Amino acid sequence: MFASFVEQDEEVKEIFYQKIKEKMEKEKQKHLDKISEGFFGWLLEPIADIAYTWRRDSEKKQGNSGENSVSWALHFWLPSDALIVNDLVLEPMPDEFIQIDHLVLNSNGIFVLETKSWDGAFLGSKNKWRMRQGNKWVEVKSPTKQNERHVRLFKTWLEENLPEIFEKVKENIYPIVVFKRAKWVKAENCNMPVVIGGMEAVGEIKKIKGDNISEEQINKIIEAIKRAKPLDHEEWNKKHSKGKNNYQLFQGKNSSGKMYIRIKGTKEDAEKVADEYKNQNYTISDIRQDKKEKDVWFFYYSK
Numbered sequence: 001m002f003a004s005f006v007e008q009d010e011e012v013k014e015i016f017y018q019k020i021k022e023k024m025e026k027e028k029q030k031h032l033d034k035i036s037e038g039f040f041g042w043l044l045e046p047i048a049d050i051a052y053t054w055r056r057d058s059e060k061k062q063g064n065s066g067e068n069s070v071s072w073a074l075h076f077w078l079p080s081d082a083l084i085v086n087d088l089v090l091e092p093m094p095d096e097f098i099q100i101d102h103l104v105l106n107s108n109g110i111f112v113l114e115t116k117s118w119d120g121a122f123l124g125s126k127n128k129w130r131m132r133q134g135n136k137w138v139e140v141k142s143p144t145k146q147n148e149r150h151v152r153l154f155k156t157w158l159e160e161n162l163p164e165i166f167e168k169v170k171e172n173i174y175p176i177v178v179f180k181r182a183k184w185v186k187a188e189n190c191n192m193p194v195v196i197g198g199m200e201a202v203g204e205i206k207k208i209k210g211d212n213i214s215e216e217q218i219n220k221i222i223e224a225i226k227r228a229k230p231l232d233h234e235e236w237n238k239k240h241s242k243g244k245n246n247y248q249l250f251q252g253k254n255s256s257g258k259m260y261i262r263i264k265g266t267k268e269d270a271e272k273v274a275d276e277y278k279n280q281n282y283t284i285s286d287i288r289q290d291k292k293e294k295d296v297w298f299f300y301y302s303k
Contacts, residue, residue, distance in 0.1 A: 001080035003104075005071075006222055008088055012229055016089040019230055020097050030255070070115050070178050073198025074104060078205065082106040083218065085225060092157035094233045095253060098150050101178075103225075105218045108208040109172040112154060113201060114147035116177065121184040124194060144190050147175045152303060161224045165217050172212040176204050249273060262290075262298045270297035277301050 074084050085103040092098065102113035118140075121132040127145040130137040151173060159166040175192040178201045179185050187194035193204045237250050247265025254260060261277070263270040270287045278284055282301045290296035 003075050003078035003080065003082035003084055003106075005075065006083050006085045006225070008085065008225060008228070013087075013089050015230055016091065016097065019091070020089075020099075023095060023097070027257075030257075069180060070113065070198040070201060071102060073202060074102060074205075077199065077202040078104065079106065081215075082205075083222060085222075088225065090154070090157050090225075090228055091231050092153040092160065094231055094236055094251060096153060098153045098157075100150055100154065103154075104205060105213070105221060106205075107211045107213055107215070107218075108205070109174050109212055110169060110221075111205050112147060112151050112173065112175045114143055114150060114175070114177050115180060116143050116182070117180045119181050119183070122179065122182055122186070124185070124187040124190055126189050126191070143177045143179075144175075144187075144192055144194065147177055147192060149303070151175045157228075158221070161228075162220060165220055169213050169217060169221075172208075174205075174208060176201055247273075258300050259302065260298050260300050262296055264293075264296050266295075267297055270299070274299055 071084065071086050074082070078084070083105045085105075086101070088098075088100040088103050090098050090100075100112055101115040102111075104111040104113065118131070122140070123130050123132075123137060124142070124144060127142045127148070129140050129142045129144070131140045132138075155166070155170060155173060158169075177187075177190075177192060177194045178198065179194070179196050180198075182196060185194060185196055195201050195204055240249055240251070247263055247269035250262045250264075252260055252262065261273060263273050267287065267289070274284050274287055282303060285300040287297055287299045290298060
């Protein structure tokens with residue numbers, strides 16, 4: 001018997017894709033606005049628009065073949081108790097989306113796979129990656145850092161939707177990066193396994209032993225995934241406001257893409273919230289007072 005595929009609702013995924021598209025359009029416009037502010041920007045703007053759109057479309061098409069081949073390797077070579085969710089889309093926090101290429105669940109753990117269909121030779125050290133171009137090594141977007149973000153936000157989503165299960169399974173969530181078409185890959189001191197091809201990914205998954213997650217827990221996670229929908233931002237903010245502590249908390253992102261937390265209350269309240277984020281291993285900026293609203297404080301945060 002083979003591992004089973006689980007499908008996320010296609011109509012819901014289309015809604016997610018539309019929201020992601022809207023977010024990308026906003027980011028593209030910011031990108032073009034910066035160019036247009038420069039000298040001869042009016043001339044370069046149409047070219048930049050084409051280049052930006054082409055690069056996004058090219059990245060998307062390039063990934064399809066690799067993701068499919070890895071998916072079938074997982075299906076054929078993992079045991080029958082494994083469940084595979086391909087192309088999973090979630091919104092763990094307002095306007096923070098994740099697209100997980102493959103999520104594998106079995107009794108040993110939960111595995112988050114990021115697939116790259118890049119050609120060439122690659123060298124990774126910690127979260128810094130370079131690609132061989134001629135006689136030079138050129139820095140590229142880090143797949144391990146990207147998957148690290150996926151795992152962090154998947155945990156956020158899991159804690160938000162299934163808090164009782166999250167506490168039991170949070171130590172059994174494992175990231176893997178899979179290169180499909182690369183000729184040569186060397187990864188040193190990376191915080192997750194980096195492999196070539198679906199069979200090596202299967203090998204990494206099989207290395208984890210033990211009945212760490214129950215069938216009931218897996219089924220509840222799968223049901224939550226099937227029910228997952230884009231967030232109602234107003235409801236999310238209400239849920240996460242701290243009215244009972246006499247202050248309110250709001251999350252957002254500024255025009256430069258920096259994530260921030262606003263606290264309506266005292267500076268002591270803001271310091272308390274900042275400490276909570278520090279305890280979750282976020283990097284916190286200085287706490288600042290809003291210039292217009294004297295009872296509002298804010299800080300920026302990042303991983």
